[in-house]
Amino acid sequence: MNYKNTLFPSVLTLACTLASAPLMAEVQPGTVLSVANIDQLYDDTFEGHKIRDLLTEKVEWRIRNNGFEMKLVHSQPVTLGSDWVARSQQNVGKVSINEAEGRIDGWAGGAPFPNIDMNDPEAAKKVVWNWYYGNPRGDVMNVPNVAYVLIDGDSGVERVQNWKFVRYTMKGRMTGEQVEGDGSELSRTIFVATGPRDIKGLGTYTVRKDNEEVEDVWAYIRAVRRTRRLSGGAWMDPIGGTDQLQDDIEVFNANPTWYKEYRMLGKRHILTAAHGINSAWNPDGNSEAESFPTLDLAKAPYWNFNQDRYEPREVYVIEAIPPEEHPYSKKVLYIDTEYPRIHMGEAYDKKGDFWKMFQFHSYPNLADDGSVDVRTTSGATIDFKRNHATVFFPDTNTWSTNTPGLAADDVSLSVLRATAR
C-alpha cells in the first residue's frame, strides 16, 4: 500500500488492460447486474476484470437468490488529504505493535503502516491496525442525524430510529495538538437517540482508551433521568435491537489485540460503492421509498441497495479470528488497498456457517477546513439466519467534519445529559 495524493490506478492503465483483452466483451457503465443477466455477463469484463472475478461468493449468491442488483460505474480515484498522507509516511520505520499494551508505539497519526508487504507475516494485522488508527474520518465526526432502519426480509421496514452521533479524536489528531488530554484516550463518542419517543434521550457516552482495556461506557436513561454505567465488556453484544454487534460498527470495531488472529488471504477486486450516493437518506421524504432512495423497497428482501452505484476496487481479503466467547467464529474483511476502508465483511457462526454480511458504502468528502474524510453514506448488516437487516443512513447533508468550536469538553457525560433532554 502506498498512500499518495492520487491513489487510484490511472485511466491509462485501465485502457491498456482493456486493450489487451479484445476477446472479452466489456460491460458498459450503467449496466445493472442482476439475476436476469448475471449468466450472460458472467465472463464479460468491466475495467478489465471479469464480472465473475469482481463478485465475492456471497455477493454472487445475493444477486442470484436474494434480489441484489448492482449498477456498474467506472472507478474513480480517492484522494486523501495531504496532511493525512504525510503523517502516514512519517510513521514508516518508527512504529511498532505493542501487543501487551494493545496499542501502536510511536504512532504520529494517519495510517501507522502505510507500506504493506504481502510477504510480511504480520501484513493482515497491520492492515487492521491501519483501519483502527488511520480511518480518515476527521478529528471531529459530527453527525446530528442518523437513521437506523430495521427491516424484515419478508415484510419490509419494521421501525426507523433516529440518532445523533459525535466522535472526538483525542490522539493522532490531524489538526491542532496531536494529542489532547493525558494521552490515555483514543476518542470520545456521544451516541444519543432522538426518536421515536420510546428511545428518545437514550444515549451513551463512550471513552475509547489507547490500550487493551475495554471502553468506558455510560448510558443516559431518560425514563429515569439518570446516567448509568454500562459494561465495557459488551463489545461483543448486539447494539440495542439492531442486527449489529458493537464490534460490527463499520464492519470492524474492536481493538485489534482483542482478536486472536488475522490471516491474509490475498488481494482481489470487488464491486463496491466507494463513491456512493451521498444523500442516501432524505429525512424529509414523504414515504419510505422517498426517504431511502438507494434501497429497493419495492421487493423482498427490502434491504438491497439496488439504486446505488458500484465500482471495482482492489481490496485485501483478511480473516479475523475473534476470541472464543465471541458469537462469531470468524469475520472476513474486504479492506481497500489504497486507504483504510472496509467496504464489505462476512461473519460466520461457531459452526463455520455463513451468518451475516456487512456492506458499507462511502464517499470521500472535502471538509470545510480543506481536509478529506471518508464518510459512510449507508451501511447494511444483514442477518441471513434471521432474515433481518439493520440499515444505517447518516444524513450527509448535516454531517460536519472538524466542526469549528467543537472541543473535547463538548463530548462528555454532562453534555450527553444535556443533549438527551
Next chain:
Amino acid sequence: MKKQRHNPLALTLTALAVSTAIQSAQAVELGPVRIDGFIRQHMSWNLDDPVTAAGPADASGDMSMNRTTLQLEWVADLPRDIAFVGVARANWEQRLDYLKDLEAMGAYGNEGVGDYYDDADIREAYLDIPVGDRTMLKLGKQQVAWGETDFFQAMDMVHGFDYTWRSFLEPANSDLRKPLIMANAIIDVPEADGSLQLLFRPGWDDEEDIGNSYDIEGGRWASNPWKGVYFPAVDPYNYDHSEGDMDDPTYGIRWNGMWGDLGYSFAYLKTFNPDPVMNANPAFGGMAYKGEYGSDQASTIGEVIYPMIDMLGFTLNGYSGTGDFVWSTEFAYIKDAPFNYGGFGEGAAACNFIEHGFCGIEEKDVLRSMVRVDKNLAFAQSLFGAEKPAFFSMQLFDTWIMDFDESDRLKVLVGQPELRKEHSTLLTTIFGLSYMNGRLTPELVAGFDLTYGGGFAVPSLTYTIGNHWKVKGEFDLFWSDGTRENGAPVASTTDSSLFGWFEDNDQFALTVTYQF
C-alpha cells in the same frame, strides 16, 4: 390531594386530533418548536379480593383502572442557544364500579373518584440558558435526579413521587416524580473532570408537589386495610408547619465527577422528608412535632406533615473487568429523620387507641445505603434463545437507624402496627431478555424484604409495533409475612410491613401506548 379539574371530552378530542395529525415517527416541528409525546391507555384488573376496613372486598376480577393519558413534550429553540423545554400531561379515568364501591365506603372524600384520579398539569416548563462555555442555567419547573438507584430514595430526594394512582410499579419514574420550580445551575469543571450543580427552590410550588404522595384517601392503592377510608377527613395535610413549610426555600449542591475509571458524586440537600409523617394531636395526649400542631384539634386526630431534613450523600460506580460487571453504591446520611410512634398496648394516652403511629414523631439519624451489580448474562442466549445476553441487575438497599433504641417503638408506617428494626433491608432483581430485534422484551422484576418478610414479582412482556405502538402486559404479584385483615384494632405484635400493605392487591395490568 388537590388535582386540577378538566373536561374529559376535551382530552379525548385533543388526543384524537393529535393522533390524526401526527403520522411521522419523528417529532413534529413547528418552526423552532419540536413536539412529541404519547397517548396511553393504562388498564388493570384485580386478581384478588383487596382488603378494606370492613374486610376483603368481593372484587377479584374487577377492573381497577382504566386511565387515559395524553402527554405532550416540547423543546423550543430560542435566540442565544436558549431552549424552552416543557411537558404537559392530562389524565382521565373511567369511573369504574370497583372505584365507585370504594367511594361508597368513603374513599376520595369530597373529590369523588373522578377528581381524585383526573388531572391536567404543566409538569415541566423551564428555560435552558447557557451562560458562557461552562454553565447551564435551568430556570423553571423541572425535575432533577440524583444518586444511582431507581427503586429507592437515598440521594434522590430533590423531588417527591406520586404513588397514588399506581404505587411503586411504574418503571419510568420520571413520570411519577413531581417536578418543582427551581433554579438549577450546572457548572462544568473539566480541569477536575466533573461538574458542580447548585439547586435552589424558592418555595413557589403547589402543595401537592411537596414530598411523596401515597394513597391515604382510601383508593385502589391504599395500604391494607384502609381501602375505602379517607384519612384526610380527620388527618389533613398541613403544608404550613414551621418545620415543614412548603413556602420555605430548599436547596442543594452536588459535585459529580470522575476519578480515574470511577464515577463519583457528593451532595448536600436541604429538603422535605420524602415520606410524610403523622403529627400528633395534643388533644389525644400525643406530642406535637416541635410543640406545634396547625390543624383544628377538635375536628382532627392528627395532621400529615413533611418535616425538613438535611441529607449528605455520596455515590461511586465502576466497572470490574475481572468479573465483567458494573457496580455502584450510594449512601445518604439524613440528620434527624422523622418516625412515628404509638399504638395499641403501648401506653395509656388516648393517642395509643386511635391507630398506630399517632402519639408523636421521634427524630433519628439515618444512613440509607445501596449496593448494585449489573451484569449481562451470556448464557441466556443459549438457554432462552434470546438475541443477546440477558440484562441482570441486583440491588441491596438498607435503611439503618443509627441511634436506634428499641424502646422508642418506632412504626414502619403510620396506621400499621409493625415496629421498626435497626436495619430494614430490601433486595431487588431485574432480569430482562430481548427478542425480535428488541421489539419483544420479557422482563422479571422481583423484590424481597429481608427484614420483615414478603416480596413482590412483576413478570411482564412488552411488544413494540412499528414506530408508534407499544403494548405491555404485566402481573403485579405480592406476598407477605402478614397483613391486617380489616380495620379492627390490632397489637404491635401483628406482622404488617411493606408487602403486607399490598397483600391481596395482585393485579394484571395492560398498557397500550401510541407515541408520536
